Amino acid sequence: MxxxxxxxxxxxxxxxxxxxxxxxxxxxxxxxxxxxxxxxxxxxxxxxxxxxxxxxxxxxxxxxxxxxxxxxxxxxxxxxxxxxxxxxxxxxxxxxxxxxxxxxxxxxxxxxxxxxxxxxxxxxxxxxxxxxxxxxxxxxxxxxxxxxxxxxxxxxxxxxxxxxxxxxxxxxxxxxxxxxxxxxxxxxxxxxxAETILAVSSAGKEMLQECADLIPRLLETEFSRIVYLGSGVFEGLSRESALKFLELTGGRFPTMFDTSLGFRHGPKSILSSGTMVVVYVSNHPYTRKYDLDILKEIYSMEERGKLVVISGNQDAEVEEYSDYQITIPLAGKEDIALAFPYVIFAQLFAYETSLHSGISPDNPSPTGVISRVVQGVQIYPFEGEN
Missing domain, CATH: 3.40.50.10490 (Glucose-6-phosphate isomerase like protein; domain 1)
Structure with a gap:
């Protein structure tokens, strides 16, 4: 670290x-x-x-x-x-x-x-x-x-x-x-x-440990932009993950988010040797098929960056078709439970990249481009009827 x-x-x-x-x-x-x-x-x-x-x-x-x-x-x-x-x-x-x-x-x-x-x-x-x-x-x-x-x-x-x-x-x-x-x-x-959250809390602690091992290795790789992919509840999580990376690195790394299926419809053009892709894999056996398909597709490309997979299940295909993996022991849990440890990865990766780039994570926008509570918003009276 x-x-x-x-x-x-x-x-x-x-x-x-x-x-x-x-x-x-x-x-x-x-x-x-x-x-x-x-x-x-x-x-x-x-x-x-x-x-x-x-x-x-x-x-x-x-x-x-x-x-x-x-x-x-x-x-x-x-x-x-x-x-x-x-x-x-x-x-x-x-x-x-x-x-x-x-x-x-x-x-x-x-x-x-x-x-x-x-x-x-x-x-x-x-x-x-x-x-x-x-x-x-x-x-x-x-x-x-x-x-x-x-x-x-x-x-x-x-x-x-x-x-x-x-x-x-x-x-x-x-x-x-x-x-x-x-x-x-x-x-x-x-x-x-409440009982599920006890298991989620344990998984969150394990994610902290896994990140301590993986993130320093990710920072040793060459990348200039990052993409987060996930379906269902992970679409919103991917959007939050992309924003976190953008915010904490002061906008130095362009980011993108999409669903596993949606990525092919144009956004995939962002792929290059400098584009790191993080895929949040679903625990649902049906949705997981689509996540694995995009993994295989990206992994087989010649012009791509590193491929990182975060999963709640041990999976031989995940290991075969990715460069780095974190598996959190929440097999059988719904994806919404996985979102809690998954977001820790996104937050810590953004945080460590911020430090690695010489930026203060607590104040990554010292010129005030963004602020803790948004500034400069004018609210206008609405005169119409609904």
């Missing part, structure tokens, strides 16, 4: 604390279980159909993109449908995304809760949707979203442990703990979910 200063950077500490923080977060959430269930049950009792919109800006938006394919299946029995729409899109186009007559539960993810678009999105929804319900999942109890006041039957606020409120610029602990919180909220069997 790289040489560190005596004072451990916030970002490194916030990445490494996650396995323990996941267990702590579930314990805290269990104390609010009754409040959550009563809130959701009251909406279910009142409406035979509702839409759940997962929203946020940047990494907070990618939380929704990661979880909604899984959650939509979990809430179907309620007559609910889920989707992920960023606050940046909602705020600029409320007339396209907000439906006056459809009961809507907006789940806002927010590290600070002070992003202008995040506040504007819920205010627009409250105004334009007849039956609007607001759930805020945030790391900051003092943020604007956490302090919004609606009636108790209309608003649920879940505050995460203080450790999740990252001090570093890039979202790390905040991403994974907000993912966890939303999954817990919509889980039908919260006791079983």
């Amino acid at each position: 790289s040489n560190y200063s005596k004072e451990i950077p916030h970002t490194r500490r916030e990445i490494e604390q996650q396995p323990e923080l996941w267990v702590k977060t579930v314990k805290q959430l269990s104390e609010e279980k009754e409040k959550m269930e009563q809130f959701l049950h009251a909406i279910e009792k009142k409406h035979s159909h509702a839409r759940v919109i997962f929203t946020g800006a940047g990494t907070s938006a990618f939380i929704g993109e990661t979880i909604y394919p899984y959650v939509r299946r979990a809430i179907r029995n309620k007559g609910w449908e889920s989707e992920a729409i960023s606050t940046t899109n909602l705020t600029a186009n409320p007339y396209l995304f907000l439906d006056k007559e459809i009961p809507t539960i907006m789940v806002s993810f927010a590290r600070s809760g002070n992003s202008p678009e995040s506040v504007a999105a819920v205010e627009l929804a409250e105004r334009l949707v007849d039956e609007f319900y607001e759930i805020t999942i945030t790391c900051n109890q003092d943020g604007a979203l956490a302090k919004r006041k609606q009636g108790e039957d209309r608003q649920l606020v879940l505050i995460l442990p203080e450790e999740s409120n990252d001090k570093g610029l890039a979202m790390t602990s905040s991403y994974s703990t907000m993912v966890l919180t939303a999954l817990y909220l919509f889980s039908e069997d919260k006791t079983s979910f």
Whole structure:
């Protein structure tokens, strides 16, 4: 690994604390279980159909993109449908995304809760949707979203442990703990979910150990850009992984994300000897076939960079058709469980590449091109009707 200063950077500490923080977060959430269930049950009792919109800006938006394919299946029995729409899109186009007559539960993810678009999105929804319900999942109890006041039957606020409120610029602990919180909220069997998180926590600790071995070897290779590929819940995770690398390296390494099948449809033109590709392999036997196909295809190409595979199953084909592999022992678990240790790899790889490039991971944008809470956003009044 790289040489560190005596004072451990916030970002490194916030990445490494996650396995323990996941267990702590579930314990805290269990104390609010009754409040959550009563809130959701009251909406279910009142409406035979509702839409759940997962929203946020940047990494907070990618939380929704990661979880909604899984959650939509979990809430179907309620007559609910889920989707992920960023606050940046909602705020600029409320007339396209907000439906006056459809009961809507907006789940806002927010590290600070002070992003202008995040506040504007819920205010627009409250105004334009007849039956609007607001759930805020945030790391900051003092943020604007956490302090919004609606009636108790209309608003649920879940505050995460203080450790999740990252001090570093890039979202790390905040991403994974907000993912966890939303999954817990919509889980039908919260006791079983808590048990799964114990296994996930152990897998996260193993990932930290695996990264300590693999990442220094990756940094010895020559690469100038990186691609993350994954399907289903891993599409959102791949997008977050690509952003993390871009953010923490100050934009020095162009990044891309796609699905295993989608990559062939044009994006594959990014491949070169300097392009590293990371593939998140699914545990689902059907989806896994497509992941393995793209592995074989890329591996056979002459003009390519290193191919890295992160998997939850030992697989001879993975080992044969990749240059580097990490296998985390979560065989039999759904892909959403794999997302937790997988994201640790992406975060640590970005962090170490940042250090290796002479950049401060806590402040990879010293000129202020990006900031912890977005700056310079003008929110305009919406005059139209939905």
